[in-house]
Amino acid sequence: MVKDDGATIYAVAQRAGVSIATVSRALRGTGPVSATTREKVLKAVAELRFTPSRLGVSLAEGRHAANGMVLPDLSGPYFAEVLLGYEEVASELGRSVIVLSTRGREMVNDLVRDLAGRVDGMVVFGRTVEDAVVREIIGTGMPVVVLASDAIDGADLVASENVESARALAVHLLGHGHTRFALAGRDDGGDVSQRWQGVRQALAAHGVEAAEPYPCEYTVEGGQEAGHAILRPGSRSAARPQAVICADDQIALGVILAAEDLGLAVPHDVAVTGWDDIMAARHARPALTTVRQPMRALGARAARALDELITGTRTTPAAQVLPTTLVVRASCGPHPQTPPTAPSSQEEMCRDTPPA
Amino acid sequence: MVKDDGATIYAVAQRAGVSIATVSRALRGTGPVSATTREKVLKAVAELRFTPSRLGVSLAEGRHAANGMVLPDLSGPYFAEVLLGYEEVASELGRSVIVLSTRGREMVNDLVRDLAGRVDGMVVFGRTVEDAVVREIIGTGMPVVVLASDAIDGADLVASENVESARALAVHLLGHGHTRFALAGRDDGGDVSQRWQGVRQALAAHGVEAAEPYPCEYTVEGGQEAGHAILRPGSRSAARPQAVICADDQIALGVILAAEDLGLAVPHDVAVTGWDDIMAARHARPALTTVRQPMRALGARAARALDELITGTRTTPAAQVLPTTLVVRASCGPHPQTPPTAPSSQEEMCRDTPPA
DNA sequence: GGCAGTTGTGTAAGCGCTTCCACCCAGCCG
DNA sequence: CGGCTGGGTGGAAGCGCTTACACAACTGCC
Missing domain, CATH: 3.40.50.2300 (Response regulator)
Structure with a gap:
């Protein structure tokens, strides 16, 4: 259905009693066209319900728009x-x-x-x-x-920005006193790679080491599976991690589900953080600490x-x-300003990371 | 940048020592082409890194694909x-x-x-x-x-399907014993219109009448505003509604926020339902009763x-x-099968609505 | 060995538009 | 009053491709 009414510029030209060149000029306003001619053209256009074919235009213009x-x-x-x-x-x-x-x-x-x-x-x-x-x-x-x-x-x-904000996130978690960290989310060699890098740098600076990121899919289900793998008693490392840093919010939501499956309370038994600040992050139970991307x-x-x-x-x-923004909510643990058990105050504690 | 390498079918034809018609045939496999000719053409195509221009193709084919x-x-x-x-x-x-x-x-x-x-x-x-x-x-x-x-x-x-599932949702809420209903979400004359129609029919069948839908935007903020308007003491009707049926999940999430703002507990003080079953619905606090759309x-x-x-x-x-599916979660009140206070069981009570 | 039926190939006519160029004709200046 | 300007217009050449049609060179058959 390329035909656009079937009417072509030729039909318009014929009906208006002018040449196609004039029709084109009249319509696009390039080159001079007398008022009366323009009238005639516009009339013919209206009568024929003519719309220029994009294909013709693009081919002639040499661009697709x-x-x-x-x-x-x-x-x-x-x-x-x-x-x-x-x-x-x-x-x-x-x-x-x-x-x-x-x-x-x-x-x-x-x-x-x-x-x-x-x-x-x-x-x-x-x-x-x-x-x-x-x-x-x-x-x-x-x-x-x-x-x-x-x-x-x-x-x-x-x-x-990834590295700095990842660092800030890790530092915040360290501030909670956590020392055993797990990471969830496949290293993609791109964005996520940088996040893991930032996290590791910050942890290393405090003498803490994190296990290899659990390479899960970027979905709630993937996160849930990762959560089970990471939090299940006797899995992976001997001691259960105190904080799970997730590559995105969906994974984090899945990890929270997994924690519930295992009877663990978030953030009491384990802190969980995400990345992106998607809508669900704010409404999740507990609300998700995350890094907001623009x-x-x-x-x-x-x-x-x-x-x-x-x-x-x-x-x-x-x-x-x-630049990104660290958004601190309940899922990473209790904070002085915001009692995590109280129903959400509308405000969220945000801390801007320095622009890269 | 229409030029696709700048190489046209003419260049290929010339290089291969054949006509453009033959090039076209060789490339699209229409019409007979001898093996040797095809070889030559493919070679020229490779050397020139030729890709047919979509514009040319579309114009000639008379379709955009x-x-x-x-x-x-x-x-x-x-x-x-x-x-x-x-x-x-x-x-x-x-x-x-x-x-x-x-x-x-x-x-x-x-x-x-x-x-x-x-x-x-x-x-x-x-x-x-x-x-x-x-x-x-x-x-x-x-x-x-x-x-x-x-x-x-x-x-x-x-x-x-909208009407039947809306009816089913309303009936479910009636089953909770609610008699004062509010609706949130602008009547758009389309989908939502049908939902309100279904809800009203079901309520009317039980002698219950709902106020005009509060015409809010389809966002969390819109829902929050609607929630305040609907739930604020002394607003709208004399008695606070026991259930707020929302036109979509985002509005419902907003209404829940509003309820928290007002110190009301969901679902204890007021039941809230959504529509769509977006990701956040499942993870919300409380988890949202809603209607899943495919x-x-x-x-x-x-x-x-x-x-x-x-x-x-x-x-x-x-x-x-x-067909749609009624998804019953915690936000509409306690159910025998699923204690709403217990951390989510993975399972959700779904009830298929009869196909339209 | 001539004729119909393949095969493989080229020619050229579009597809619908933009735009360069040439052209005509007022009006204007010298 | 003739040459010039320049506004208004048409002609026609593409843009890059597909494909109907024509045609030549074969095949195979009577």
Whole structure:
């Protein structure tokens, strides 16, 4: 159904008694067109319910007026929020957004290549596509923004701060007196890698060592499984960890479920923290201590950066790292200011981490 | 950046010493091509890193190989999940997905018309675009699937069951002995309208009447505000409602926050229910009684339906209504089987509503 | 050995639009 | 009053591809 009413610019031209060139000019306001001619054209357009075919326009203009977004998954709040911010800005800039979710998909590389053929530039979440393919696409001259990962040569990077905030989180937990830590969440070589790095640095500085991260999926179920593995008596290390630092909130929620399964009270028997500050984190029981990422801003920034690259406003790749916020709630233990047993006060204790 | 390496089919043809027609045939496997020629072509393709331009292909084929999806918002879990199911199936069917979120956007009609020019068919969430515009687009011959709303002539409908499950929810609450009900969530004339209708029918059958739904936004904040308005002493009706039925889970979470603000215990002082069964519902404190919608299936069905219309497998519009599930948790009060004070048992009491 | 039926290939006509260029014709200046 | 400007317009060349059609070179058959 490319036909857009079936009416083409030729039909309009004929009906208005002018040439297609004039119709085009009248419609886009390029070049001079007399008032009377414009009238006639607009009349014909209205009568024929003509809408220019995007395909024709794009082919002639040599651009798609569309951006791509490659993300690993759309389930869970994180990616949706980023996409939201992205779409909003892209739309504002007059570009459509084509999404590609790679989760559980075969032939991802081909799908991404196909996507590349439909857009003027694309945003790629870290770890969704092989670096080689990303480089290949960059090599064709297509603007690319890498999101939430490590930089790739020739592409922009938009990410949120990880190391410092991870450190701050770990320090906060150390402040609770915990000394036995467990980590939950597969090291993805990207964002999460940096978080683990920050946590470890902070712990090491206090002479504490954490076991290898339990490599679970980034879902509540994955977290629950990890929670069982980590907290079950006699598992892994001899002594049960006092705090479980999770790579994201969903995992943390799963770990809390696992703790309940095992009859452990959070945070009394074990502290649990997440990452992202998704909606459920605030409403969870107990409310989740986590690190808030500016998810929407992440998407918005990526859209802006991509636009700069596409329009040529900027030609050299840049990297931006957005600050995060430590959000302290009940799941990491009692705090002087906020009795964790009392029903939530609306306020949350936030502490800004220093920007990267 | 339409250029796809800059290499066109002409360059390939020249390099391989054949015509562009032969290149096209060799690449898409239409028409006969000798083995040796195919070799030459593939070699040239590889050397030039040629990728056919989607624009050229689409223009010649007369189709976009892309589907649109118009949704009101991407924040919150509901729409993201639907989009997920949609994208998955669309991709499987070889179509890209272009998303358009209308939230807080001006000129929505124009954006939707533009979208229509980029796709072979589109899915439109109910209440995102004026019906007139949808009809206009249908009028151009474009396949349209309306999601989660009332049917529109000439378009497919995919929705989940509302009236019966709303009735079941109300009956369940009546079973708790509640007689004073409040409703929270703006009547949107679509899905939610049906829910309120079902609730009212069930209540009326028991001689109970509910006040007008409090017309709040579909967010946690909106729910919180509604909760205050509804539960504040001396507000609205003389006696405080014993149960607040919310149009979606986010509102319900907000109402629970409001109850806590007011020093009311849920479910002891007031029962609260949601709709959708988003992730936070399960983890909320107290866990939310709600109605589960098959969100992902909704998207997947829509994609399939749209495909049928586009390919012409089916030419007459159809409607499908997907069943929902009443999920009883702690927020509506104590139940014999599941002591609500005990930490969640993994199991949830679900009761299937009769399919519509 | 001539004729119909393959096969493999090229030619060229679109697909719907934008835009360079040429052209015509007022109006204006010298 | 003729040459110039420049506004208004049409012609036509792409943009990159698919595909109907024509055609040549074979095959196999009577």
